[in-house]
Amino acid sequence: MVMKSVKNANFWQIDHKVKNIFEVKGVTILPSPEAWQKFTWTRKFFGEKPKEGYFIWVKRKIDFPLATCITIASPKISQDLRNLLVIEKNIKAKANVICNAKEKFLCGKHLARGKLILKEGVFLEYNHIHKWGEKDFVSPDYEFTLEKGARLIYNYRNLFPPENLEFKTTIHSRENTSSNLNFIINSLNSKTKVKDTVFLEGKNSQTVVRLRLVGRKKSQIEAISQIFAEAPGKGHLDCQGLLVDKTAKISLIPQLVCQNKEAQITHEASIGKISEEELTYLRMRGLSEKEAIDLIVSGFLKL
Amino acid sequence: MREILLKVDKLKVEGNGKEILKGVNLQIKRGEIQALLGPNASGKSTLAQVILGNPKYKITSGKILFKGKEITKFSPEKRVKLGMALAWQSPPKIKGVKLSQILERISRREIEIEEAKSLFEREVNLDFSGGEKKISEILQTLSLNPKLVIFDEIDSGLDIKRLEKIAKTIKRELIKKNVSILLITHGGQILNYLKPDWTWVMVEGKIICKAKDYKKVLRTIKKYGYEKCKKCQFLAD
Numbered sequence: 001m002v003m004k005s006v007k008n009a010n011f012w013q014i015d016h017k018v019k020n021i022f023e024v025k026g027v028t029i030l031p032s033p034e035a036w037q038k039f040t041w042t043r044k045f046f047g048e049k050p051k052e053g054y055f056i057w058v059k060r061k062i063d064f065p066l067a068t069c070i071t072i073a074s075p076k077i078s079q080d081l082r083n084l085l086v087i088e089k090n091i092k093a094k095a096n097v098i099c100n101a102k103e104k105f106l107c108g109k110h111l112a113r114g115k116l117i118l119k120e121g122v123f124l125e126y127n128h129i130h131k132w133g134e135k136d137f138v139s140p141d142y143e144f145t146l147e148k149g150a151r152l153i154y155n156y157r158n159l160f161p162p163e164n165l166e167f168k169t170t171i172h173s174r175e176n177t178s179s180n181l182n183f184i185i186n187s188l189n190s191k192t193k194v195k196d197t198v199f200l201e202g203k204n205s206q207t208v209v210r211l212r213l214v215g216r217k218k219s220q221i222e223a224i225s226q227i228f229a230e231a232p233g234k235g236h237l238d239c240q241g242l243l244v245d246k247t248a249k250i251s252l253i254p255q256l257v258c259q260n261k262e263a264q265i266t267h268e269a270s271i272g273k274i275s276e277e278e279l280t281y282l283r284m285r286g287l288s289e290k291e292a293i294d295l296i297v298s299g300f301l302k303l
Numbered sequence: 304m305r306e307i308l309l310k311v312d313k314l315k316v317e318g319n320g321k322e323i324l325k326g327v328n329l330q331i332k333r334g335e336i337q338a339l340l341g342p343n344a345s346g347k348s349t350l351a352q353v354i355l356g357n358p359k360y361k362i363t364s365g366k367i368l369f370k371g372k373e374i375t376k377f378s379p380e381k382r383v384k385l386g387m388a389l390a391w392q393s394p395p396k397i398k399g400v401k402l403s404q405i406l407e408r409i410s411r412r413e414i415e416i417e418e419a420k421s422l423f424e425r426e427v428n429l430d431f432s433g434g435e436k437k438i439s440e441i442l443q444t445l446s447l448n449p450k451l452v453i454f455d456e457i458d459s460g461l462d463i464k465r466l467e468k469i470a471k472t473i474k475r476e477l478i479k480k481n482v483s484i485l486l487i488t489h490g491g492q493i494l495n496y497l498k499p500d501w502t503w504v505m506v507e508g509k510i511i512c513k514a515k516d517y518k519k520v521l522r523t524i525k526k527y528g529y530e531k532c533k534k535c536q537f538l539a540d
Contacts, residue, residue: 281397288380291408295397295408298399302399
């Protein structure tokens, strides 16, 4: 578990209402509309005046993970969030972020546009968990800016997929930065579109992107994973898809664009089905077919 | 009289449209140790896989009975629940799954194998040496608390010390507990440690010989090869 209880979250929103803000020393936490009013410098990041969402500004070292939780609890709610996280120079931080639906059939809409600014020398571990209902539409669009020497570990996992997921992540990597992006995408009775793009903009920037896609019953996944090397950096894409059911479809496009002759960017990609031999082996240990599939999938998703 | 635990009756099996087993008969009584010898590609491993219910193979005729009950159409997991187990000759690698995760799910009893401890937190069969794979297979099959275990080439690629240790474990955990054993072996090294009650010889998908004296069978095969063995009738009791 990334968070003991949502009640302890630093920012907790249910539907459109901010349920709780738990501010800590050295960290400013506000609903985004208030941040827009109070700190005019945030406007260049928000673009337009936000209706909802959170603003978190980390100004000092913190010894515990920041936690946010955005929940849909009522039927047919349409959230339109603008989130901004700014971490000042040389701070090491961890954030646990949960977006979820309280029930299975709320038919909610969750749009989230996020900007995350990691200033010089920052280290951030960002754990992003999704748990949605079967009829939800979810569209997060996160843009990370890694200033000189910043490091990012980004872990995304969708435990329960929504009916529609359109998920975009963009990373701008300046000089001497590094990013590790790990995406675990489960799809079941759902359509999923994932696009992650890393721009290696500064000298000696590095990235490793790992994508694990599991296509279960009646699911479609389209994934595009890209690295643009504009400076002499290094990058690697590791994209793997696993088809668990014959009604599932995965389309996977790894893309490398190199504009600098000193950059090194590579990729590996594969899509396969569950090995019959592995399945039989585990069944000959007494596991049912479903138990064996679950165990094989859990192994596949280990990063 | 001892109960017949496993009976394979006139079993014909196809794999990829090709006939592999051509009417195999075999039976194992409770507490018996039996050996199945044969050259490469004679159908020994196929027989083991079919007995445990591998859906890859098609049974075209014949049947398999366990404790008098026909199990020909049972799933592998159902057969395991009845008390059957198979130690694979070449077990598959399962990426990201530790041996301990499998054991947590399947164990019906605690088994102490000192050499296995270092394998628990490793991904199963991934970068395992030949010997480690055998140890892992033995540990998994023993932890199922079976009534019948088929060991498929458990002695291949093992040095004498390891073979002795494995034989000791099998004696302690299975033979003393009256568990029936079918030892499938190409070279027959394990038979010197676990002396079988009966030895069968399979060539080209058929059982061609059943003998009491495994030493005599091994000597004959060593001297004349399996080709000669095909013609040999005097070994059969």
